[in-house]
Amino acid sequence: MNNFVEIATPGVRSLKPYQPGKPIEELQRELGIAEVVKLASNENPLGPSPLALKAIQQQLLDTARYPDGNGFVLKKALAAHLGVSEAQITLGNGSNDVLELIARTFADQDAEIVFSQYAFAMYPIITQAINAKAVKAPARQWGHDLDAMLAAITETTKLVFIANPNNPTGTWVNEQNLRHFLENVPRKVIVVVDEAYFEYASDPSMQLAGYPDTLDWLQRFPNLIVTRTFSKAYGLAGLRVGYAVSHEGIADLLNRIRQPFNVNHLALAAAAAALSDSEYLQQAIKTNYEGLKQLQEGFHAMGLDYIPSGGNFVSVDVGEDAADLYQALLREGVIVRPVGNYNMPHHLRISVGLELENERFLKALATVMAACHA
Amino acid sequence: MNNFVEIATPGVRSLKPYQPGKPIEELQRELGIAEVVKLASNENPLGPSPLALKAIQQQLLDTARYPDGNGFVLKKALAAHLGVSEAQITLGNGSNDVLELIARTFADQDAEIVFSQYAFAMYPIITQAINAKAVKAPARQWGHDLDAMLAAITETTKLVFIANPNNPTGTWVNEQNLRHFLENVPRKVIVVVDEAYFEYASDPSMQLAGYPDTLDWLQRFPNLIVTRTFSKAYGLAGLRVGYAVSHEGIADLLNRIRQPFNVNHLALAAAAAALSDSEYLQQAIKTNYEGLKQLQEGFHAMGLDYIPSGGNFVSVDVGEDAADLYQALLREGVIVRPVGNYNMPHHLRISVGLELENERFLKALATVMAACHA
Secondary structure, three states: OOOHHHHOOHHHHOOOOOOOOOOHHHHHHHHOOOOOEEOOOOOOOOOOOHHHHHHHHHHHHHOOOOOOOOOHHHHHHHHHHHOOOHHHEEEEOOHHHHHHHHHHHHOOOOOEEEEEOOOOOHHHHHHHHOOOEEEEEOOEOOEOOHHHHHHHOOOOEEEEEEEOOOOOOOOOOOHHHHHHHHHHOOOOOEEEEEOOOHHHHOOHHHOOOOOOOHHHHOOOOOOEEEEEEOOOOOOOHHHOOEEEEOOHHHHHHHHHHOOOOOOOHHHHHHHHHHHOOHHHHHHHHHHHHHHHHHHHHHHHHOOOEEEOOOOOEEEEEOOOOHHHHHHHHHHOOEEOEEOHHHOOOOEEEEEOOOHHHHHHHHHHHHHHHHHHHO | OOOHHHHOOHHHHOOOOOOOOOOHHHHHHHHOOOOOEEOOOOOOOOOOOHHHHHHHHHHHHHOOOOOOOOOHHHHHHHHHHHOOOHHHEEEEOOHHHHHHHHHHHHOOOOOEEEEEOOOOOHHHHHHHHOOOEEEEEOOEOOEOOHHHHHHHOOOOEEEEEEEOOOOOOOOOOOHHHHHHHHHHOOOOOEEEEEOOOHHHHOOHHHOOOOOOOHHHHOOOOOOEEEEEEOOOOOOOHHHOOEEEEOOHHHHHHHHHHOOOOOOOHHHHHHHHHHHOOHHHHHHHHHHHHHHHHHHHHHHHHHOOOEEOOOOOEEEEEOOOOHHHHHHHHHHOOEEOEEOHHHOOOOEEEEEOOOHHHHHHHHHHHHHHHHHHOO
């Protein structure tokens, strides 16, 4: 009996794991390039908040103790920051963990889970892992078509995932459309609004008039779950902290199935500190706004189409050879993200970096495109 | 629709979460006691290894980047340390994560999962979460009865959990009995040997003649999975790193369902460094050996029975009022672990601490027992 696939659960049998962005060290090992620019994983180019680093330093000697499984300090800080109760919060090992907990709590092999074409890659993976049926609603101009998603809901739909803004397209749905959607979804269907890029999209400087404030709606729509993360604007991707805000009854269920120590001790401390560092957050949003402008102007100058983005990344149409171009960029020491797995073979997704990183990418792109078309 | 339990999956509906040991800060908040001794979570009383702390310091500035999802550096270090290949290793957010991945990979609502009476509390919780059927084999003198476990295996058994040594009893099975068990289990049944306390039990000074070296058996028994952790002897409970070693085919499946960034960046670095700190490990084992002796002598002097332990904890029979005694010890500023949830209402589980901590506990125990029986 060495054919283990045969004895695995049906969901796992045909499961293909998530493909992360290439780590800097990996490219350095493979190609011997010292100066690598990574714009591949929607990370915060500023590095971590100084307050978060200080909090980690203060907790170092306590790492032989288990973390506080209830996340008392972080939940208290989040509740005050968001204007919700601690009992509404579920902490996760990144928001990925929270999304998986939600799926495992409300869906099984008899369930349908609805999400949009081009939606975040973890939704189909999480759905497959529990052997539920993925129902993909067609997109409209790369973005979520909420009417199509509403039409996709059936008697067996347990869960809807909406990424707002969506990764990798950067598209977002506005307040009016999302409210209309929630008003028309049956109350026994859980709607997850995944706001991993919330802080970028909600900033007035982004001029995204109409980006919804979903936390305000939790009372009106008890089947709504909002998820957010410390991995993007808060700059703590390496530490894995995300959270869900929901009705207390939903949070109770999610916390039952949550691993008792899913968020690590240093991560809990760092996240609470990062939350208090509003100066860092403003700097992160400003850097992103300027970098996004820089990239878009660069694409415009090169005559390339891109999808307008509400996140800290932008997907650009580079023609039919995006996979080749990705490889050519690696050889220039620049890591970006191919999105062929999203059925977007003409696009590359570029995370917004520091000014010099964006510049190095734009130059490398011009170089490899000239070489490819020579 | 505010009755969310109704729309949850059957497993989650009746799921009761794991109850962690009381955190020191929680007792300080509740009772205003400054000097708390916690001997409740089988943590390493030495604090973390200095090499692990140094590794964390060196990686601090990288925490805005996602962790290496493949855990390249840690897997390489583990493979060399254990004499296995990197492809045989699955990393987890603590070994709890690995145990859950194994259950979700091989069992679903149609499966039976076999474990022993008094076995580690996460096995029934993990089983319930996926709505599988828990089959509990009766124990023999608190320990796993492998013959009874063998007899409990049916056509629908997918998985067997063996904790060796077991928490909270400290009992362990020897090489001969475990080999006999593996020889007689059908090859399509996955056998997990959970060796969270391996480093304590395998040390010659513990004189545990016959504690098995299960990694040697992986080739012979391809259905065997061995799990270990950095939370106990390696002193990194707060960082959440565990791992499974198995046939490559099993590791491939586990890594498909694993969350892509389940182990955080600082944890990966700290674990690799701790693995190289053999001086720390020897000190941890020595401290445990002496502390276990101190506790056992203390119990003997008080006329209390205890279960001989191969781990870094010992369960002592304090009579019918263990829950009251636990509360009374809290008021003395000493946190231990009640094990009523294991159906062991007469026992308290004491983690081995530093000499002064053990002494403070023994004195507090004498005080509260005298008061209770006055």
